[in-house]
Structure formats: C-alpha cells, structure tokens
Amino acid sequence: MSVLPQITAAIGEKYVLTGGDTADYVTDWTGAYSGQPLAVLRPADTAQVAAVLKIANENGTPVVPVSGHTGLTGATLGTDALILSLDRLSQITKIDPKGRTATVGAGVILSTLHDAVDAHDLIFPLTFGARGSAMIGGVLSTNAGGSNVVRYGNTRDLCLGVEVVMADGRIMNLMSALHKDNSGLNLRQLVIGAEGTLGIITAAVMKLWPKPRAYGTAMVAVPSLDDALDLLNIVQDETGGAVEAFEYMPRNYIDRHMALVKGATAPFAESYDINILLEVGATAEHDAAPTLTGEIPIISKMEAILGNMLENGKVIDAVIAQNEAQRRTMWERREQAGEIVFQGGPFVNTDVAVPIDKVGAFEAAVTPRLKAIDPDARELIVAHLGDGNIHHTTYTKHNDPSIHDAMTAAVEDVVQELGGSFSAEHGIGLSKLETMRRRKDPVALDAMRAIKAALDPKGILNPGKVIPD
Template identity: 45%
Template sequence: MTSHAPPPRPESDAFLGDLAAIVGPEHVRTSAEDLALALREERGLYQGHALALVRPGSTAEVAGVVRACAAAGIPLVPHGGNTGLVGGGVPYGGIVLSLARLSKVRAIDPLNATMTVEGGCVLLDVQAAAEAHDMLFPLSLPSEGSCRIGGNLATNAGGTAVLRYGNARELMLGLEVVLADGRVWNGLKGLRKDNTGYDLRHLFVGSEGTLGIITAAVLKLFPAIKARATAFVGCVSPEAALAVFSRLRKEAGESLVAFEYLPRLALDIVLKHAPDSVEPLAGTHDSYALVELASPRAEADLTGLLEIVLSEEIEAGHVEDATIAASEAQRQALWLLRERISEMQRFEGGSVKHDVAVPVSRVAEFIREASAACIAAMPGVRPLPFGHFGDGNIHFNLSQPVGMDKEAFLASWETFNGIVHDIVQAMDGSISAEHGIGLIKRDELPHYKDPVALDLMRTLKATLDPRGILNPGKVLAMGEDIPAALPTRKVR
C-alpha cells in the first residue's frame, strides 16, 4: 500500500500560517506522527496524504478554516473518530479538519426530549449525558467509545437498535452546518413539526461530509430503559428465524429492540478464536437469533413474554432451543458472541465483505440465493451472512476456502461483488445499508443507483460545493474532485 503525496508547494507555509491565525498554532499539526491516524482508514484499505491536521475549537473557527480553504482552493476532509469502513474519511491532499475539540453538550431539554450536542462529541459521552437525566439516546455501535456524533450523522450510522429507534437520520431533529463557502446554517430547532419549505437538514445526513460540515445537532431522547430481556435462539433455518422475528414483532411491538441473525459458521469462528467465549446452547443449529426486548416500565414482564413466544415457536418447529439471559453478565456474554464476528473472522484468512439491505420479507431468500451463487462461483467458499435481520441489513461476508491462498481468494473480490450486488439489486435492495459509499463503492454506485437520482446528487454537490473542496472524490466522481491517484481497492 503506497501513498501518492505530492511534493510540498511554496505557498503551503503561508496557507498554514493563515490557518494558525484562525485556530492557534498549536492546533495546526503537520508532523507525520500527528497525521498518521488521519491518513489511514480503520481496515487499512486506503492510505492518503495531507498538508496538516487542523483542530478548530468552535463553529466560528470551523467557518474561518473553510473560508480560508475556499479562498485558496484547498480541499478539506472532515474527521471524526476515524471508524469508517469505506475510505470516506481518507484525505488526498489539502487538510484534515478534526472536530475533536467541538465536544460540548450545549443543552438538554428533558421535557422536549432533546439534547443539543457538538459534532465532535463521542457517542458514548452523548449516551452518558442522556443517562444522567434518566433518558436514553439509543444509537449504539461497537465503535461508540471513539466514533463522534458528527460522523455518525454524516454517514447515517445504523447499529443494533435501528429496528426500534431508526438510523441516525431518524434520531436527529436539527443541525448546525458549515457550508463550503464558510457560511453557517443554523437549523438547531428541536421541533417535531416545521413545515416551512425544503427540509435542508436531511441533505447533510448521509452525505459523508461532501456537502457541508456538521458542527452541532439536536438529537431525540427517549425514556430510559428499566426492564430488559435477552435471548439466544437456535433456529432450524434462516426462514425459521424470519418467522420468529415476524411473531415477536406482532407480540412485542415496540418492546422488540433488536433481532440479530448469525449462522452456525459465525458462531463456530467466534468460539474457536475468542478464548473466553462459551457455547450458548446445548446443541448445534443451522441459524441463530439474538433477540432483545426492552421497556421503560420496570414492571414489564419481558422475560415472560419471551418464554411464551419461544415455547410456541418450538412447537411450530421454527426453534430448536433457546436460552434467556438471567443476569447482566450473561446478557453481555451473549452480545459478545454477535459483536465479535467481524473481529474473529480475520483469523480464518481472507474475507470479502458486503454491507447490503433488502426488504425484511426477503432476507432469508437473499441469504439462500447469494450463498448458493457464491459457492457455485467458487466451491469451498464459506458464506457468513449475519447482522440486523429485523431491518433487512445483512453483512454478507465470505471467508476463503480452507487451505486456499489468501491473495488468490482476494483476487476474486470484484467477481463476488458483482454476484452479491446484482442479487441485491434484483430484490430492490441497496448495496450500502449503513457503512456508506466513500471510495470503496463509489465506482459501483452508477451501476446500481437510479440515473435520475445520481443526476440530482451531482446537481446538489455542484450547487452546495461548486469548487469541490469538501471531501473530494467521495460518494460521487465529479471532474477535478477525483483524487489524482486512487490506491488499488482491496478487501481483507
């Protein structure tokens, strides 16, 4: 993996001096050590380059930096917790604009059930601030200890609670955004109804920093969880798991917070490589579901409800065995079996990863069809579909055949992408459910996105960022904003 950094330009020092006058010299970092983490995405698929890492401490300073970049024609890439998985935060020239210093909780309004936070707030801190007022901010991700709310919104993050509470987009009521010319749009209203024209806030959620920089947000809060029940369920097939989900959705309603699917292979890999993991059920099963019910009512008998539904699903032949966590420690142990899948899969050699969505009614069908098609293309390949069954988001990963050379397997990445994404498209699905487009899917997007939608996206980009300085080359390939030398795409 190589970086294609251009040689320094004489005008760079003067430009960096202008930035230092805005944010303070100590907040313009140019050393290789300071830049290292900002130039490489989490999985190491891309390596970029930049003039500096700039750390503004207020919205006004962000606006000043953007104005300076616009005047000089220097690109900038907003930087949150650097937990993205599609290369969307990797810079190719210009500056990295870190929001780490914009980390204040500006206001909490329990009666309005909202909180206003700055874009650099770490997600875990946002959750804790809500808990301090006996409220819940439900967005939850494995990276919640380091990801930042501005990045969560810019990528429309999903996570394990989407089934009940929705994506990041559904958890936001208002935004403050610095535009490409340095103007600040103040849309920080905690309103559920505001019918005064175009709903501008939704342009920036999911835009991956290509249309504006989210510096603050008004977030929805919910009643704190007072009762919870978690079960690990062994099912006879993906179709059976879907039947269990359908039944629970009818019986539990809004109490059904999570329904995560994993095949036996996923559980085998976690049990094999995570030394403190324990087999959750007595036997082995084709498919598993991790189910969680939650309620703000302490007296809610969620365990009793789970017992009734699962017993009836055993009689119906969908469920073979199940266990309900009897303590918080047992609950956390069950969740770790799900959350460690991606981490442990790397010990099985090369893997090709897909983050896709299909209608919930077709998730079992998708798993069957995509698995069969990939095995037909490469006998011995090991499909590992898992994820958010209840909202149609499947992480369709493929582990290399046992004994196969890793690089030889990864050479088939484009072939598997075509197979999986074509099936997703035929089912009216999406090639990106929660990870975004970034660089890794940018060149595939025109094959699967409606051409009129793409044209509207390009029009929005050209209107809001006519000079192409905001995170150039990401999501859309547009003229001069394409990086001069994109690295070869890889999947591990």
C-alpha cells in the first residue's frame, strides 16, 4: 500500500513531489550517485516531519533526509525511498548576541546564517565552498569541517542543542543553549555526524563567535613539514590561539594552479616545495586598529614571528598580504582547489586525516606504493595542515576500477598505519561503506549496528548508508 495518500494528507499535495518533479533529487551534483525516489517531501515544520516519519515507520518505508544536497558521498539519494527535504524549515528563530547563540531550522542556508549574524558583529565560523547551498541540517548530519577547524572546531563543536525527529515520529527536544550539561548520555553528539541514520535533525542552537576586526594573512615557504608544525605552534602561542587557517599546498599544487587557472600567480618569486597559507584573526582593538604610523599590530606581530624564523632557517620565504586584494588572491589559490583537482582524469580522490605531526610521514610512505601500482601515477595534495586533514588525489592513465580501488586502498593503508582516519570531513554515505566494513574497528562497527537497531528498529532511516551490514 502506498504511503503517499496519508503523507499528502499530512503535508499537503503541493509538497509531495513525484515523477519529473523529483529530478533535482535523482542524482547528486558530482553525478556519481543516483536513485529513483518514491517521492520528494517538503514538510513545513517539525510537526510535519514527525507526521511523515510516523507514517513511514508504520509502513516500513525508507526515508532519506536531504537539505542542501551538496554532499560528496551519495548519502542523500535513494531508490523507492521518501526523500525528505528540510529546505522549508528555514527560519532563524533567534539570534542572542549576549549569549552568542543562534537558534535555527535545519533548512537555513549556511551563508544566510553568516549574513544574519554579521549584523551583530558576530560570526558563525563554519565555512566552505558550498556555503551558498549547504544547510544547517546537512552540516550537522555530516559534521562538516572546512578551513577554520583549527580555530573553531568541526560542526559538532559549534552546536549546543538539537531537535531530532526519531524513527517512530516522536520529537526529541535537546534544544538547550548550555555550555555544561551532564544529564545522561550525550545524544546530541551521537546524532551529529550520523548522516540521518538515527533520527532527523530539524532545528539546532549554534554557537557564535566575535567577528575578527583584522586578519593577518601570509604565504610562507618552509623547509619541511616538521618546520611547518613548529611555525603553527609558535604562531598559536604568540597569538593566544588565533590561527584561523593553516593550509598546505605543495609545489605541484602551485604549478597546477598556475597552469589551469587563468590569471593565477605564483606566491613567491622562487618556487618551493612546501607552501603554507597562514591566517590569523584579531578580535582585539589593540591588535586590529592601525597605529599612529599606520601599521596593523597583528600584521606587525606576524612579521616579527616570520622574520625571526627566517633568521633561524625555519622559514625560507614569506609574503604577508598588505591589503584585502592580496589576501583574496592568497585565498583564491586555496579555494580554487576544486578546479585544480577535478581536471585531467582519470583520478582517485580521497579525504583522509592523520595526526598533525604525521603528514610528512604520510607523503613519504604513500608515493612508492602508488608507483608500484602505476609507475606513471602522479599525486596532488592539498591539506588542512592545522588539523591533519589531507585531500589526496592520484592521477593515472588507467580507467580500470580495480586499479582505482587498489590506489584508494594504498592511500588508506598508509593512513591506517599512521593511526589516521579514512574519512576526515566528508563522511561515509555510500562512498566509503566498504571501507568502513574493512577498516573500522570491528567492535565499534558492532556497537554502531546495535545502536542503529535500537533507535531505528525497522531500519527506515537512510538505510544502507554509513553502517555496513
């Protein structure tokens, strides 16, 4: 029996899309995944989400939540499933400038929240390329990362409270704005990053931060990744932990950027192996306001640190942005990674993490293993070095999926040997399900299966994602 008549009665015919109207939800933006939904549902509010889940659960119909639809892992697609879009839950209910929190629906677009809090001289720090489409529900469900995790943490660190509709349609209210709350098991942290497999996040209380009044942004060349880590630690100590970004671009990334992106420029007069984009954010007036001689203190401080390290040979070269245009140029070099990476296939792309002092060991170990598979393989790395997150791509002449799988396995082998993770910030979805099965601690996998069965006994919530059978 179709559930659609009941659901149509609950949320209105206009918001039950079928047939050709579901086109936007049949495939993802990368084109790698697809599914033929039973229907796409656009409930108006939490009560309607609850009504849908109750009906779906009674009928054992799969439900796949989606918000901004910008993921990379195929998590928001499904065949013969109800695709439940949170996009209409788009209210910013409250911004509390004193308590520094925002209460938002799951359908609030990330950049909309950025703009709304900017008016209070505050920031919601999470940011990444898809910010104009990605929504709060999705960033919470995937525990999204980005470029400033080194300062502000991942999405789970930015969230104080959540509202979740459970598989059976009951609403779990954990919408607190508390910085301390030891009242039993932490269910908020459990549903964050669960990719909709345990419940559907409908609203959240997010933390806000003071807006930096000035940035110190630099490109720095260093002799080794070990020196880069010293640089990070010194700048952290000397600024009281104000490092907003610490991004690593090796020589061939810079070369490729200049070859592929029109108008791209070199960061330095000479070419170096290890290029770091370093950004420090100053919220303090005394760090941000120009002195009588026109200098910005945070930038003077950065000059002093870098000058000192240049003398010690821990830094080879450094350029500090003198204005916003120069800063933008530095950031564009990093943010154009998508254009640089996704050209010139075939390629094998990974999103892995290692302890921050193991990035160099990763590089040294991975190359010979890839060369053993394809002697002509070329690699490209761009990394959030401040948090150990490496985006590693291998270009090969081979189209054979088994060779691609072997390359992925080679990268993941090295990561595993270094105590790393095969999924840093993109999540599991469908794309890493088999890797989860092979590599995740088997006791942890069993615990995940037990929790999934306990909270979603009929298995209707995003079935077949994240947790391998």
